[in-house]
Amino acid sequence: xxxxxxxxxxxxxTEPQARVLLAGSLHPLVLLLRLxxxxxxxxxxLVLGIASEPMFLAVAAVVFLLHVGQGxxxxxxxxxxxxxxxxxxxxxxxxxQERRIPIDRIQDIGFESTLLRRALGLAVVRVETASGQGVxxxxxxxxxxxxxxxxxxxxxxRSLRVGAVESADPEVAAPRAPMPDPEWTVYxxxxxxxxxxxxxxxxxxxxxxxxYGAYELxxxxxxxxxxxxxxxxxEQWLRGFPTxxxxxxxxxxxxxxxxxxxxxxxxxxxxxxxxxxxxxxADALSCRFGLxxxxxxxxxxxxxxxxxVEQTWLRRLLSVAxxxxxxxxxxxxxxxxxxxxxxxxVPLAPLQSIGAMLPAALPGFESERGxxxxxxxRLVLRxxxxxxxxxxxxxxxxWPAVGASAAFAFLWLPVAWLLGRLAWHGLEFGxxxxxxxxxxxxxxxxxxxxxxxxxxxxxxxxxxLQRALGLAEIAVFVAxxxxxxxxxxxxxxxxxxxSDLASRAALAAMQDWRNPAV
Amino acid sequence: MDSHDEVPQPTADDERxxxxxxxxxxxxxxxxxAYWYATHLVRALAMAAMFVVVSRSLRAxxxxxxxxxxxxxxxxxxxxxxALVVPAWAYATWRFSVDDRLLSMRFGMLFVEDRRVPVPRMxxxxxxxxxxxxxxxxxxxxxxxxxxxxxxxxxxxxxxxxAEALRDGVLRARGRDVV
Numbered sequence: 111x112x113x114x115x116x117x118x119x120x121x122x123x124t125e126p127q128a129r130v131l132l133a134g135s136l137h138p139l140v141l142l143l144r145l146x147x148x149x150x151x152x153x154x155x156l157v158l159g160i161a162s163e164p165m166f167l168a169v170a171a172v173v174f175l176l177h178v179g180q181g182x183x184x185x186x187x188x189x190x191x192x193x194x195x196x197x198x199x200x201x202x203x204x205x206x207q208e209r210r211i212p213i214d215r216i217q218d219i220g221f222e223s224t225l226l227r228r229a230l231g232l233a234v235v236r237v238e239t240a241s242g243q244g245v246x247x248x249x250x251x252x253x254x255x256x257x258x259x260x261x262x263x264x265x266x267x268r269s270l271r272v273g274a275v276e277s278a279d280p281e282v283a284a285p286r287a288p289m290p291d292p293e294w295t296v297y298x299x300x301x302x303x304x305x306x307x308x309x310x311x312x313x314x315x316x317x318x319x320x321x322y323g324a325y326e327l328x329x330x331x332x333x334x335x336x337x338x339x340x341x342x343x344x345e346q347w348l349r350g351f352p353t354x355x356x357x358x359x360x361x362x363x364x365x366x367x368x369x370x371x372x373x374x375x376x377x378x379x380x381x382x383x384x385x386x387x388x389x390x391x392a393d394a395l396s397c398r399f400g401l402x403x404x405x406x407x408x409x410x411x412x413x414x415x416x417x418x419v420e421q422t423w424l425r426r427l428l429s430v431a432x433x434x435x436x437x438x439x440x441x442x443x444x445x446x447x448x449x450x451x452x453x454x455x456v457p458l459a460p461l462q463s464i465g466a467m468l469p470a471a472l473p474g475f476e477s478e479r480g481x482x483x484x485x486x487x488r489l490v491l492r493x494x495x496x497x498x499x500x501x502x503x504x505x506x507x508x509w510p511a512v513g514a515s516a517a518f519a520f521l522w523l524p525v526a527w528l529l530g531r532l533a534w535h536g537l538e539f540g541x542x543x544x545x546x547x548x549x550x551x552x553x554x555x556x557x558x559x560x561x562x563x564x565x566x567x568x569x570x571x572x573x574x575l576q577r578a579l580g581l582a583e584i585a586v587f588v589a590x591x592x593x594x595x596x597x598x599x600x601x602x603x604x605x606x607x608x609s610d611l612a613s614r615a616a617l618a619a620m621q622d623w624r625n626p627a628v
Numbered sequence: 629m630d631s632h633d634e635v636p637q638p639t640a641d642d643e644r645x646x647x648x649x650x651x652x653x654x655x656x657x658x659x660x661x662a663y664w665y666a667t668h669l670v671r672a673l674a675m676a677a678m679f680v681v682v683s684r685s686l687r688a689x690x691x692x693x694x695x696x697x698x699x700x701x702x703x704x705x706x707x708x709x710x711a712l713v714v715p716a717w718a719y720a721t722w723r724f725s726v727d728d729r730l731l732s733m734r735f736g737m738l739f740v741e742d743r744r745v746p747v748p749r750m751x752x753x754x755x756x757x758x759x760x761x762x763x764x765x766x767x768x769x770x771x772x773x774x775x776x777x778x779x780x781x782x783x784x785x786x787x788x789x790x791a792e793a794l795r796d797g798v799l800r801a802r803g804r805d806v807v
Binding site: 510565566567568569570571572573574577587589605608609611612613615616619620622 | 729730736739744774
């Protein structure tokens with residue numbers, strides 16, 4: 111450890127203020143993991159080799175040796191160093207790679223340990239930056255104590271830097287690293303809520319994929335010819351019953367399939383988010399969760415670009431919601447869930463308690479005053495007009511093929527109008543002193559909160575229909591993910607918001623420049 | 629309802645969001661119209677030719693109703709006409725202004741866009757010049773902000789000198805605040 115600190119001597123000379131806080135390498139038990147990995151990788155050729163061609167034995171040996179050798183090499187050469195300025199990782203013997211991540215740029219520190227790693231007392235440390243590629247550096251694996259120490263040192267270094275820059279208050283500027291800040295629990299998930307999360311999981315897409323996979327498998331195994339016979343007898347068996355009984359039998363079957371998928375989703379959620387706890391310490395939020403694979407992530411509050419509170423229609427009926435926080439470089443679509451649930455800050459809770467928790471993620475939100483506004487009612491008109499255009503185009507396209515029946519395309523018109531009504535009812539927004547609030551959704555409710563000082567750019571957009579109706583859409587660009595769009599504002603409102611937000615963003619940006627650590 | 633395609637042109641000017649008070653508005657270089665005509669017309673003629681040729685060869689292969697030929701010709705003519713209209717129209721709608729706080733851009737014919745990018749939020753600025761752009765002595769000023777999607781904002785049709793002046797202005801405005 112001390113030799114490592116010496117190795118960084120020359121760099122210290124060029125950066126006089128940088129001081130090594132922590133240095134180390136991977137935990138030796140990683141070798142065991144790599145060994146198991148190697149065995150797992152070579153099992154398939156090994157079995158093949160024993161069963162048929164002995165040549166595969168050589169393949170198995172090569173795969174095994176390569177895997178273990180790579181693991182050994184990585185273990186021997188991997189070192190990390192944390193200075194007051196940056197986190198440095200170094201690895202490789204011939205192809206040497208050194209990575210430096212400035213502490214200011216670190217968005218997020220997460221831990222992940224699978225069951226096996228936990229049994230060995232190991233954790234994978236994931237360091238995220240705003241580059242948009244997600245994980246920038248992955249330390250696989252450190253002992254849990256080392257991982258914890260690294261996180262503490264990183265957070266302390268961060269708050270030291272923030273303190274040093276915000277030195278208006280002399281007491282704050284004093285080094286406060288040795289004295290850990292108190293940690294308070296913002297939210298602790300109850301198992302009943304996690305169960306509900308699973309039961310209200312409407313992932314029909316995932317079910318469809320699973321069904322397709324099953325279909326493929328059945329097709330490969332040539333089960334369909336056999337199934338056809340089964341199907342025929344089933345059909346005849348069904349026909350034996352009166353219609354009502356047959357219908358209810360079918361409905362029962364569908365219900366059973368749905369119940370099964372709900373049950374698996376509930377179980378999956380219970381395992382993934384078991385013991386979810388959201389805590390706040392100093393200026394960082396952290397989440398700890400998981401039963402089999404435990405995960406922990408730390409998200410400095412100043413890095414939060416956007417908080418989303420989402421209710422699908424089913425969860426809205428039960429007035430419960432999910433909350434997520436986007437940090438810069440998340441690079442995910444609005445509706446996507448981050449793998450492993452890393453962006454979730456509340457897996458499921460009553461909407462009211464989420465409202466009460468919001469200030470923990472959005473500092474200053476508790477003192478926000480201002481009214482929530484509705485979009486222009488001409489939104490309905492616009493969507494109906496768009497529906498009419500679509501119906502006309504559809505009718506014109508269908509006319510040559512089906513003749514007068516193409517008029518059925520106009521049935522789309524009332525549907526479009528209804529959708530417009532729903533969209534208008536779902537839409538509300540507010541521009542508060544320090545946050546933008548937006549709620550959208552037809553049946554569900556999707557709320558978005560954006561701190562105005564995180565705004566990167568603003569734009570007002572008008573399509574031809576919107577111009578005819580005097581409407582405009584405003585897009586607010588932040589560093590995490592796609593822009594937040596508020597559709598169908600009155601043009602005058604949109605212009606006012608555009609100027610207001612743009613000048614606030616410019617002001618906030620100038621303050622960020624004077625105060626770069628925040 | 630059918631009329632909204634005609635609405636934009638006559639009322640275009642009062643429909644546009646109000647100009648920024650701080651900086652004076654600027655327009656693109658006039659010769660960008662020539663550049664756009666050159667590129668758009670070449671592309672449009674190629675597309676029109678493709679439509680006609682494809683419909684001909686399709687008719688030779690499979691049986692299509694007689695009016696499919698007219699559709700192809702209609703499409704071809706529409707593409708060429710739009711290439712004739714778009715450059716001048718686009719030039720007429722483009723406005724931008726810049727001061728040491730904000731870069732504002734307004735443009736669009738049917739779909740109107742009004743963008744504000746705070747100068748201190750710019751992560752880096754580029755000047756890009758394609759080969760045909762260079763022939764016309766033009767440059768595109770590209771601004772990047774943090775984030776992944778839609779984080780590049782392009783300002784086309786500037787002379788090299790103007791683009792450089794813009795870049796220097798932005799860097800100066802930022803430099804002052806860094807200190």
